[in-house]
Amino acid sequence: MTTDPEIESALVELRVAAPPDLLPRVMADVGLADRYARFDSPIGPLIVAWNGLGVSAVEASTDDSTFEASHLARTRRAAWAAEQVPDRLARSIARRLDGDRRVRIELDLRGHTDFEQNVWAKALEIPRGEVRPYGWIAAEIGHPRAVRAVGTALGHNPVPLIVPCHRVVRTDGSIGQYSLGGPVNKRIILAAEGLDPDALEATGRSGVRYVGSDSTHIVCLPTCHAARRIGAAHRVPFRSLPHAVSAGYRPCRSCRPGSGAIAA
Amino acid sequence: MMETDDSLVSALARDLDGTFEALVVAHQDRLYSIALRMLGDRSDAEEAAQDALVRAYRALAGYDGPRIEALRLRPWLATIVLNLCRSRLVRQGTRGQRPLSLEVALPATAEPRSEDSRRPEAVVAARDAAGEWARLLMTLPLAYRSAVVLRHVDGLSYPELAAALDRPEGTVKAQVHRGLAMLRNALELTAAHDREEVIA
Numbered sequence: 383m384t385t386d387p388e389i390e391s392a393l394v395e396l397r398v399a400a401p402p403d404l405l406p407r408v409m410a411d412v413g414l415a416d417r418y419a420r421f422d423s424p425i426g427p428l429i430v431a432w433n434g435l436g437v438s439a440v441e442a443s444t445d446d447s448t449f450e451a452s453h454l455a456r457t458r459r460a461a462w463a464a465e466q467v468p469d470r471l472a473r474s475i476a477r478r479l480d481g482d483r484r485v486r487i488e489l490d491l492r493g494h495t496d497f498e499q500n501v502w503a504k505a506l507e508i509p510r511g512e513v514r515p516y517g518w519i520a521a522e523i524g525h526p527r528a529v530r531a532v533g534t535a536l537g538h539n540p541v542p543l544i545v546p547c548h549r550v551v552r553t554d555g556s557i558g559q560y561s562l563g564g565p566v567n568k569r570i571i572l573a574a575e576g577l578d579p580d581a582l583e584a585t586g587r588s589g590v591r592y593v594g595s596d597s598t599h600i601v602c603l604p605t606c607h608a609a610r611r612i613g614a615a616h617r618v619p620f621r622s623l624p625h626a627v628s629a630g631y632r633p634c635r636s637c638r639p640g641s642g643a644i645a646a
Numbered sequence: 647m648m649e650t651d652d653s654l655v656s657a658l659a660r661d662l663d664g665t666f667e668a669l670v671v672a673h674q675d676r677l678y679s680i681a682l683r684m685l686g687d688r689s690d691a692e693e694a695a696q697d698a699l700v701r702a703y704r705a706l707a708g709y710d711g712p713r714i715e716a717l718r719l720r721p722w723l724a725t726i727v728l729n730l731c732r733s734r735l736v737r738q739g740t741r742g743q744r745p746l747s748l749e750v751a752l753p754a755t756a757e758p759r760s761e762d763s764r765r766p767e768a769v770v771a772a773r774d775a776a777g778e779w780a781r782l783l784m785t786l787p788l789a790y791r792s793a794v795v796l797r798h799v800d801g802l803s804y805p806e807l808a809a810a811l812d813r814p815e816g817t818v819k820a821q822v823h824r825g826l827a828m829l830r831n832a833l834e835l836t837a838a839h840d841r842e843e844v845i846a
Binding site (some may be wrong): 386395398399401404408411 | 666675
């Protein structure tokens with residue numbers, strides 16, 4: 383006959399240690415820590431970090447300890463390596479990089495200023511295959527004079543590629559700086575999105591800032607999807623918006639070339 | 647543990663985000679053990695324990711300081727994980743509530759053994775003892791399994807157990823005793839089956 387004390391001591395032996403992954407999973411789920419893993423992109427391997435609130439970092443891949451130290455310094459949260467980016471998130475990021483803007487990717491942008499978040503939210507509105515000048519963002523968020531601050535905020539974008547700061551260029555059409563590995567990577571990404579960076583810069587150098595159609599009398603920024611459909615016979619280049627307006631053209635409602643016109 | 651929890655709730659009341667990791671470290675083994683012995687599956691148990699700790703954090707985030715200070719962490723966390731285990735078992739159908747059966751209680755193979763080693767506890771000792779007890783626990787109806795797991799695997803006191811199960815102390819004591827009796831019966835059925843195999 384087995385006695386209760388024997389059974390009781392057998393039951394005590396059924397206590398086990400939690401799996402080592404439980405602590406990081408819980409801490410990341412509640413947003414007190416992050417997980418990270420590597421992710422392939424057109425510009426090589428990246429590190430993606432995330433937690434229960436959303437994606438918190440996209441960076442060029444470095445070794446684990448370098449990333450963990452810089453992430454802790456920037457976010458004050460520990461980052462724990464995970465086997466891989468969770469399937470659903472990986473699929474969403476891949477679809478977004480392919481230009482599908484319907485896919486929703488949650489972002490964890492805690493600790494950043496309202497100004498920075500407004501800049502990034504505005505950059506999210508720029509369609510794949512198009513670019514906008516820094517001054518356009520500044521004007522659209524209601525701070526037309528803050529062009530330099532817009533550039534700084536884009537440089538601090540913790541989630542490049544997902545927030546497409548690569549689609550913001552100088553007013554003269556030159557490609558400008560890029561936080562994720564410099565201008566070379568910015569050109570690669572823009573080219574992968576269907577833009578020709580050399581042609582963009584050549585247009586800028588020639589002094590052309592706007593393109594109109596003499597059949598619709600609508601004037602656009604040069605990379606606007608509407609401007610790119612204008613046939614060569616109807617294409618009218620402009621150096622400034624006032625020139626276009628005085629010639630009887632109205633600004634496109636899609637790319638809103640009036641924003642940033644003050645800086646032009 | 648009680649003293650640790652007292653200082654833990656004070657710290658949680660002052661600084662939830664700065665203290666929560668300490669709560670996870672202090673309680674993750676017991677919550678995982680409860681889930682594993684209720685569900686019988688490691689990956690289900692890990693999910694349930696994770697879910698329980700996340701729910702605990704969200705609840706704490708909505709409580710004011712005095713309410714956190716008044717918490718008895720051990721039974722409170724046990725209730726959260728137990729409820730998650732129960733709803734998982736309900737979702738999985740009758741898996742958690744099947745009657746005591748020989749098929750479930752028995753290991754797949756049983757080696758014939760000598761006369762003097764055939765007392766029930768020796769049968770269990772001769773096999774993977776922990777695995778055997780875990781298997782027997784899974785044969786208990788949910789109410790008894792919950793009571794036995796919280797009392798004897800997790801080690802809650804009867805007052806804590808009464809709080810965790812929200813039942814009078816007398817009721818939970820009776821459930822624990824009845825659960826242990828069921829375990830003893832299941833064990834003896836296993837041993838009897840082994841004896842028959844040896845005779846045959």
